Amino acid sequence: MKTLIKNGTIVTSSDTFMGDLLIENEKISGIASSITQEVDDIIDASGKLVIPGGIDVHTHFQLPVKGMLSADGFESGSRSAVYGGVTTFIDFAHQVKGEPPMKALDDRIEEAHGETYIDFGLHYGITDFSDDLLKMVPQFISRGVPSFKLYMVYEGLMSNDAVIYAMLQAVREFGGLVIVHAENSHLVDFLTDKLRDAGKLDIPWLPRSRPDFVEIEAIRRILYLTEVTKSRLYTVHVSTGEGAALIASAKGRGVLAFGETCPQYLALTEEIYNRPESYLFTCNPPLRTRTDSEALWKGLSMGALQVISTDHCSFTREQKETGKADFTKVPNGLPGIETLLPLSFSEGVMKGRLSPGQWVDCISTNPAKMFGLYPLKGTLSPGADADVVVFDPEKKQVVQPEILHSNVDYSPYIGMEIQGWPEITISRGRVLLKDGKFQGKKDWGKFIPRKYEDPASPSWSL
């Protein structure tokens, strides 16, 4: 099967030009200013951007949070991804206390089997560190899971500094990457207790329980441990400008320090917690100030941060309402996979904060490089998987729950006018979305074992 995408504006991390893209079966086979070939199907992309499919490296499908399960599973999460032009996601297999560590990975792959429309990878979430687990690091890496998530907060999930140190040493020795949720747990507990004593648990107080220094201190600490172990680190959902600056400054000293931020920290601010339905916007870390979000955009454009991913962890309005009047009870997390590309294009490219190439870097190419998917994914080069999105840069839509396709009935971006939406989503040569029609098949998505490349000596640069 041959498909030719003609007359589009091809945008890759390095180039933007008018041209054609040829797909043969599951792979990209040609990219040039003009391709003439006998093909089975021609897609006219005049006036549209042709980009590598989005890669969301931070999703939580069916994550247990505060006694609830996040509302999107692999099926609805990946469906929503397709509508948003995301063709690969990386979710988590979290270690289960008392069970053999590898079982969590097998179980999670099994859970996703036959349930995803697009390809996916998994990070391994460490919740119960031991010497045995440490010895298994090479086994996880050889199974295509080279990224290990450590939480510096959350009862039952969190790792102490010794575990962080040991894991940083292990990935340095065996290859791979530590990814970290950086917040100082003791400070969160202390500040929350103080607010509780003062009867201040309603939603507007959430940011006061996790102020910026809670994140900044944790990032500072783990960067220092990364530096002394000469290891490598990726910090998820950086929400503060200072956090991004610390990563940039560590990088300046030669530390292999990388990071992501999320659309919510780029587009929303803490003022939202004064709205009547403020509980719908609760996430950890909480939303910050406009100064932070502008600094995060700068951080992306200057290379302090490399990736925009979502931390998609959706709860229905009903689930969120259980913590309506108490931020300690509300399940934390926001939906976002479907709006990742439109929102980052609209707020980033359309507002002059990112060039089109930088945007593609942040939502596709850098995530692929960072997590061992490149050059299989994240690029439009011949030989790469034909994960391609035809994106309409002119289309405007006001975000309303009715236009979205996840299992939740609200969006944090409700009422925002967004310019730029995906029109066609192709995964390994198969058209999954076209003319507004969803054509996905639940068993199409495959688990992709990832091959980690050391960012100290890669065949690419970040």
Ligand code: DUC
């Ligand atoms: N933060 C959230 O808001 N939800 C899920 C996990 C996380 O770290």
Ligand code: ZN
């Ligand atoms: Zn997360």
